[in-house]
Amino acid sequence: MSKSLKALAGLAVVAAMTLPLAQAGAEHKPGHKAAKEAAKEAKAKAPAAPVKLGLGRPALPEEIAAWDIDVRPDGQGLPPGRGTAREGDALFQEKCSTCHGEFGEGVGRYPVLSGGHGTLKADRPDKTIGSYWPDATTVYDYVRHAMPFGNARSLSNDEIYALTAYLLNMNDVIKDQDFELNQDNLAKVKMPNADGFYEDDRDVAEKSFWKKDPCMKNCGPAPKVIGRAIAIDVTPDDKAGPKVD
Amino acid sequence: MSEKPKSDVLDRRRFLGAAGLGAAGLAGAGAMLPSLAKAGPAPTPDPAITEIQDWNRYLGDGVDRRPYGVPSKFEKDVIRRDVSWLTASPESSVNFTPLHALDGIITPSGVCFERHHGGIAEIDPAQHRLMIHGLVDTPLVFTMDDIKRMPRINKIYFLECAANSGMEWRGAQLNGCQFTHGMIHNVMYTGVTLKTLLEQAGVKSNAKWLLLEGADSAGMDRSLPLEKALDDVMIAYAMNGEALRPENGYPLRAVIPGWQGNLWVKWLRRIEVGDMPWQTREETSKYTDLMPDGRARKYTFVMDAKSVITSPSPQAPLKHKGRNVLTGIAWSGRGTVKRVDVSMDGGRNWVEARIDGPVLNKSIVRFYVDFDWNGEELMLQSRAIDETGYVQPTKAELRKIRGVNSVYHNNGIQTWLVHPDGVTENVEIA
Numbered sequence: 001m002s003k004s005l006k007a008l009a010g011l012a013v014v015a016a017m018t019l020p021l022a023q024a025g026a027e028h029k030p031g032h033k034a035a036k037e038a039a040k041e042a043k044a045k046a047p048a049a050p051v052k053l054g055l056g057r058p059a060l061p062e063e064i065a066a067w068d069i070d071v072r073p074d075g076q077g078l079p080p081g082r083g084t085a086r087e088g089d090a091l092f093q094e095k096c097s098t099c100h101g102e103f104g105e106g107v108g109r110y111p112v113l114s115g116g117h118g119t120l121k122a123d124r125p126d127k128t129i130g131s132y133w134p135d136a137t138t139v140y141d142y143v144r145h146a147m148p149f150g151n152a153r154s155l156s157n158d159e160i161y162a163l164t165a166y167l168l169n170m171n172d173v174i175k176d177q178d179f180e181l182n183q184d185n186l187a188k189v190k191m192p193n194a195d196g197f198y199e200d201d202r203d204v205a206e207k208s209f210w211k212k213d214p215c216m217k218n219c220g221p222a223p224k225v226i227g228r229a230i231a232i233d234v235t236p237d238d239k240a241g242p243k244v245d
Numbered sequence: 246m247s248e249k250p251k252s253d254v255l256d257r258r259r260f261l262g263a264a265g266l267g268a269a270g271l272a273g274a275g276a277m278l279p280s281l282a283k284a285g286p287a288p289t290p291d292p293a294i295t296e297i298q299d300w301n302r303y304l305g306d307g308v309d310r311r312p313y314g315v316p317s318k319f320e321k322d323v324i325r326r327d328v329s330w331l332t333a334s335p336e337s338s339v340n341f342t343p344l345h346a347l348d349g350i351i352t353p354s355g356v357c358f359e360r361h362h363g364g365i366a367e368i369d370p371a372q373h374r375l376m377i378h379g380l381v382d383t384p385l386v387f388t389m390d391d392i393k394r395m396p397r398i399n400k401i402y403f404l405e406c407a408a409n410s411g412m413e414w415r416g417a418q419l420n421g422c423q424f425t426h427g428m429i430h431n432v433m434y435t436g437v438t439l440k441t442l443l444e445q446a447g448v449k450s451n452a453k454w455l456l457l458e459g460a461d462s463a464g465m466d467r468s469l470p471l472e473k474a475l476d477d478v479m480i481a482y483a484m485n486g487e488a489l490r491p492e493n494g495y496p497l498r499a500v501i502p503g504w505q506g507n508l509w510v511k512w513l514r515r516i517e518v519g520d521m522p523w524q525t526r527e528e529t530s531k532y533t534d535l536m537p538d539g540r541a542r543k544y545t546f547v548m549d550a551k552s553v554i555t556s557p558s559p560q561a562p563l564k565h566k567g568r569n570v571l572t573g574i575a576w577s578g579r580g581t582v583k584r585v586d587v588s589m590d591g592g593r594n595w596v597e598a599r600i601d602g603p604v605l606n607k608s609i610v611r612f613y614v615d616f617d618w619n620g621e622e623l624m625l626q627s628r629a630i631d632e633t634g635y636v637q638p639t640k641a642e643l644r645k646i647r648g649v650n651s652v653y654h655n656n657g658i659q660t661w662l663v664h665p666d667g668v669t670e671n672v673e674i675a
Contacts, residue, residue, distance in 0.1 A: 055391040109333035224674060
């Protein structure tokens with residue numbers, strides 16, 4: 001990472017130098033060989049100097065504020081506001097429970113938001129906010145971006161704090177129904193599965209998949225069928241496909 | 246199923262492959278075309294030839310009737326299909342590319358699989374904006390016209406959903422490569438490099454990550470390492486020569502070569518530059534891979550080498566004895582596909598398939614095995630090998646490391662069981 005960053009920073013400097021030189025060379029064709037060579041050399045060192053194309057315009061602060069609604073684990077992006085689980089309960093019943101159930105238990109195939117604690121090693125794990133999600137800020141960020149399903153961006157900042165508090169309360173992360181969740185303390189909430197994730201390690205953990213000479217002939221005993229999709233029979237019928245006119 | 250006929254087929258195949266012979270070599274190898282060899286009743290003339298057909302007599306449609314053409318009505322089954330029980334709503338769901346009926350390496354735009362989280366955003370391009378802000382010298386706003394005035398590139402890449410084949414972790418479940426492997430498409434994109442866009446704003450030296458966000462009702466957002474962004478990420482407005490389809494992100498989408506489809510943010514409207522990942526829902530709750538010890542991998546971006554035989558397959562059974570064409574696709578997010586092996590006996594013996602057509606970096610390749618089939622049972626498998634030396638693993642090898650609850654990144658070898666009547670099914674073998 002640091003290498004490419006340095007390269008990027010370097011490119012800006014090179015561009016500032018290269019362009020005027022190249023132009024000068026073009027204007028006075030003979031007698032500027034040295035300048036041309038220098039420009040060539042600089043170009044060779046930085047094969048893709050950034051070019052300012054003069055396209056686009058500066059973004060205004062109001063425009064950035066309107067679209068920049070993301071929230072990071074360190075709290076960057078959290079807006080001013082507050083809410084409690086008690087306040088969130090009423091909101092949740094009104095705006096969320098049709099799909100997610102009164103306590104976040106999920107209706108039909110809609111996502112389960114609570115419970116499942118300690119099931120991550122089970123045969124059928126229950127991955128909820130409380131049992132799985134590493135960061136409380138993600139609850140705020142996601143609700144703010146995408147919920148309620150079908151009416152996104154309709155909640156106020158306070159409402160999202162209250163709903164986040166309710167969801168954390170349903171998951172026993174916040175015990176007190178009247179605890180006020182706000183801009184200053186949401187990022188400090190420690191989630192039960194905060195340490196449950198690690199970065200992609202396939203290069204190491206699956207090193208055995210890089211094989212020099214995979215077996216081509218007489219590779220083990222003759223296999224037997226141990227499972228069949230048609231025994232489960234959940235594939236849509238070809239005739240049941242969408243109509244195309 | 247006896248051992249001998251299978252190895253005979255394989256041996257003949259190996260011979261044909263080694264000698265570089267096509268159909269002409271077949272007779273030399275001692276095979277006979279059954280339709281010619283059969284003795285029977287005197288042949289009757291074929292009415293498809295002896296009777297004048299409508300299309301041979303009457304005028305067809307004029308050039309003014311099909312301003313934007315669609316496939317022949319006889320191809321009406323070559324369509325995307327969905328599996329309604331998979332998800333709670335069709336707006337946050339997925340459908341599948343009809344791989345079994347396609348050939349070559351380019352997926353026709355109209356059947357490229359779809360995956361939305363808040364339905365298809367229908368965006369007026371005149372009202373679409375792309376904003377770049379955060380750790381930049383100058384936060385900028387671009388119109389579509391601005392972006393189309395920038396230097397363009399054309400690239401062919403596969404886009405595979407991280408969940409492709411995810412329903413098969415616990416065993417054979419869906420009967421057809423459209424359903425088991427159809428969350429993938431491969432098209433030519435036209436657009437600009439993300440590097441070009443970032444250079445306009447000027448990325449600050451402490452920048453490490455970008456947030457990409459869509460304009461749809463899901464506000465899809467993902468964190469992308471800056472290193473990848475500057476390497477080969479492009480921002481595309483065209484696919485297969487024309488504007489993106491609405492369901493594929495019209496008017497603007499991210500193209501993240503070799504990486505899981507979820508990162509390819511559609512209806513892209515905002516890029517924020519930062520110094521750490523955002524841990525959005527799509528990289529914490531989703532697109533993290535639960536392992537047997539109860540912990541989970543995160544940022545599993547790359548899609549590993551994978552392949553599937555698209556015909557024969559459950560939706561494309563064998564219909565003829567004698568000469569047949571086996572075909573399939575292979576791909577790798579780590580680079581180009583170097584080789585594809587095919588087995589007809591469930592992985593005991595392998596032959597190298599013939600790759601035909603363009604072999605491109607992080608693109609689908611097309612492979613073939615031309616073979617004879619005498620009606621014996623077959624257990625078909627394909628195995629991709631990429632330029633890094635990665636060999637597509639079996640499902641058992643994957644499960645040994647990952648268990649069955651990792652949801653995503655199932656690139657295990659697929660087995661099709663071909664019955665003596667040609668019917669082909671999705672099976673697990675051991």
